[in-house]
Amino acid sequence: MYIATQENLAAFVERARSSSVLAIDTEFLREKTYYAKLCLLQMATDDEVVIVDPFEMDDLSVLAPLLTDERIVKLFHAAGQDLEIILREVGVLPRPVFDTQIAAALLGHTQQIGYAALVHAECGVSLKKIDSFTDWSRRPLSASQRDYAADDVVYLPRLYAGMRAALEEKGRLHWLDHDFEELSDPARYEANERERFRRLKRVSQLSRRQLSAAREVAAWRELEAQRRDVPRKWVVTDEQIVEACKREARTIDELFMVRGLSDRLSTKDARAVVSLISSALSTPPDTWPELDRCGKSEPNVDAELDLMSALVRLRAKENGIAFPTLASHDDLARVARGYREGVDLLRGWRRAIVGEELLELLDGRLALSLDGGLKVERREGPGAA
Template sequence: MVLQPEPQGTRTTVEYIANQENLEAFARRAASSSVLAIDTEFLREKTYYANLCLLQLATDTEVAVVDPFAVDDLKVLVPLLEDPAIMKLFHAAGQDLEILYRELGVLPSPVFDTQVAATLLGHTQQIGYGPLVHSLCGVNLKKSDSFTDWSRRPLSSSQLDYAADDVIYLPKMYRIMCERLEAKGRLSWLDNDFAALCDPSNYVSDAATRFKRLKRVGQLSRRQLSAAREVACWRELMAQERDLPRKWVLTDEQVVEACRRESRTIDDLFMVRGVRERLCTRDARAVVAALVRGLDAPPEQWPELDKSLKSEPNVDAELDLMEALVRLRAKENDIAMQTLASHGELARVARGYRDDIDVLKGWRRTIIGEELLDLLAGKISLSLGPEGLVVTRTGE
């Protein structure tokens, strides 16, 4: 990661772009910038896919608030997103990257996420954009349009100001954070985390595995899970095809209850509360067919959920000790605890897993991973002293 010097004597200008000519002109100017801050405004309450309503872009010297409803082709921005010499800046990049990937067919690279980077500088894991701007830039952002209808036109001046604020401070924050990370020797620590954000597999829905995320799916037997896999897959594909929220097709609770009842007829299916009102006859037939297909699948094809806490050794005591140690090292190193080691990862380590676990890789292993393994092996003891937790090496 190469830190570019901040341009001197420049002033940021804001432009509302509502035609293709101005968008292309901005893209040409931005091609010479070392950074490109990106944010999106969208709606998805009534759709499966997010409906992009506004795209905000910023260099060191200008902000472009792009109206996707008014321009002909956003793909003029693709060369900027793929240019390795331009660092793409985000705050909490996940949904923005998902939208860009769907709209443009590419993922930006390289990227820098200020929310992720903040966790190595003493901030909480989910710090919001506003508090981070205040912390680093000393600016209090207005919140008046945080829950506005971005699809309505014309946009008000307050909406445009709010949208511009979402990117205008990112270049400055990026440079401040890079300087502080470099001073701590941590500038490269997040390279793998940022590279992972650019992995397309993160933004592609796998309908065949959606059943694993159903609420209360753990109540089902393996045979019933087989039915849930088929029904959840059908629901996902229908939601995508019709661009509707999946819960508008069937709720998680309805899917699980139909599978728990092992419904084999439309009458059986309609015994589940609310299903009759949601499904037309054709869809009801499709759901019943999916149920029967799953229920009648041979046992060797029945899916199995990842091992639950109930079926694995109880490691509550180990987790308590591990989390105490992680909390201590996180505080000492001014790193958000969850960034250093999540509860889920600690549980896996406590149960003996060692492969593909972030806390046992790279800088995390150096700070805490090796020590956690020593703790589990009895090579470290924890006790309380006058100033808090005391870590003691025991005889090996």
Template sequence: MFITDQADLESFATRACGSSLLAIDTEFLREKTYYAKLCLLQMQTDEETVIVDPFAVDDLTVLADVFTNPGVLKLFHAGSQDIEILYRVVGVMPTPIFDTQLAAALLGHTQQIGYGALVNLCCGVQLKKIDSYTDWSRRPLSPSQVNYAADDVVYLPAVYRKVSGQLASLGRTHWLDPDFAELVDPKKYAVNERDRYRRLKRVGQLKPRQLSAARELAEWRELKAERSDIPRKWVMTDEQIVEACKREARSIDELFMVRGLSDKLSTRDARAVVACIVRGLDTPMEDWPEHARPSRNEANVDVVVDLMSAVVRKRARESNIAFQTLCNHSDLAKVARGYRDVAILQGWRRDIVGNELLDLLAGRLCVFVREDTVEVTKR
């Protein structure tokens, strides 16, 4: 059912509240906007498939009741971007949820297994990919586009039943509860403009005073892009911010020495950019930000992390869990430096390998190679 009428959407929302599940997917574009532009919303209940044209209906918030209905399980595959968009346009977080990509990683599949590959494994269906990079904002949609969009939710309930059944047989049904809770935590999608400078490309090239200027300038760019609903790079690129701060530009003439800025910035914006740089450069030294990296008095942990990785890979393989789902390099480095509030030392992850990592650090574990196989024993 292709929905282009508000009354039809409201009728579907009422019917969907009686379903046991609601598979959800979106098609969107974000190449020319700050916020992702929702172009299509696909949903599958126990009994029907609907595709909603958000350009044609008046109000998507009518889906709020079914999105928050505790009796309707919301299904996603790699759903973080879908959830972020829906939270903005519907106004609520979909709960409860189940993400089949996260679940598949607990069953030996790669951490980022694609929907098509999982459908093929669980349902024996090879999905067509002809419309995967189509322009979803154009109207009218072709029949192949509609079919492609529908396929993204039609098979999701069957995939869910397959992987959830496998998780149940392994006693892992609730292992992902914290991960699912994080996916629908509004804090995950909150934008901290003041911290945006840490994600600039090549920000590590800046000295502390210059980093202070980058903090001010990156915040200004974030707010301007958000207000204008345009991509950040249309205001200034990461490289231009870093170069302007590296030059410590205190005038428009100095600023325009950076390639491309004279064509990109109006005189008014150029004044604002210079003001940001000057404000950051003149910030007292004690208020300068620091690069996000270990302090010099922390021990080099590379060798220790390598040993820990060997143990984790062995246990991940034995448990048929994707390595990155069990832990990541950053968490291992934190454990090696003495931190204990780390995911690998919590819940089921601790049971599988976390306790062994603590034994390894305490010298109670021996790691060696026998016939090309890593072995782990108690000392």
């Protein structure tokens, strides 16, 4: 059903309140904007599939009571961007949530498996992807576009039923509670413009002093892109920010030595940028930021990482879980260097499967050996706790 009136949307909301599940997907564009432009909202219940045209709606907040109804499980595949858009357009985050991509990783599928691949693997259906890169903002939509959009939710209830049963059989259903609760946490979608500098391309080329300038310019760019609703690279590119800060540009002439900046920045904006750079470069060293990276003072943990990876690979294979899902390289490195807080590997089901053993391995209470395969043994004596 194609919904293009506020009245039909309200009627669907009432019908959907009796459903056990609500599958959700979105189609959007963001090539020319900072904020994603919602072009379609697809939903499926136990009984029907609808495609909502947001261009024809006066108010999407009518969906809020449905999206927050705790009796209805909200189904997504790779929910991150969809949830961010829903929060901005509707004003709430759906809950409770079940993400089939996250769940798939606990059932032997590759990490970040695509929706089409998962539908083929679990339902034996090959989806047509001819409209993957279509312009969803154009109207009217073609029949193939509507079919494509509907396909993105029509199989989610079936996937959910099968995956939930498989997870229950393996005793893993509640392993994902924390992951799914985090998806519905508004803090996850709050942008911190003063942390944006950490994601600049080539930012590692800068000294800590220059990083303080990059932090200010990147934050200015973020707010400016939001105000104009344009991609941040349309204001200035990552490379231009890094080059300007590397040059320590304190005047407009010095700033415009960076290729392309004179074409992008007005005199007013250029004055603001050089003022930010100059002020930041003059701040005391104890205010300069640091990148989250291994510094010269960090111990070399290559040997520890080799042993830890071997143990993780073993437990991942035994449990039919993708290695990166069980333990990321960054988490392994942090644990090897002594970090114990804020590490996913040391929380919940990951800790139960391998996290605790990794701590024992680092403490000398476990030993690894080869005996027709990797063998894990608990050590006796001084090395054991």
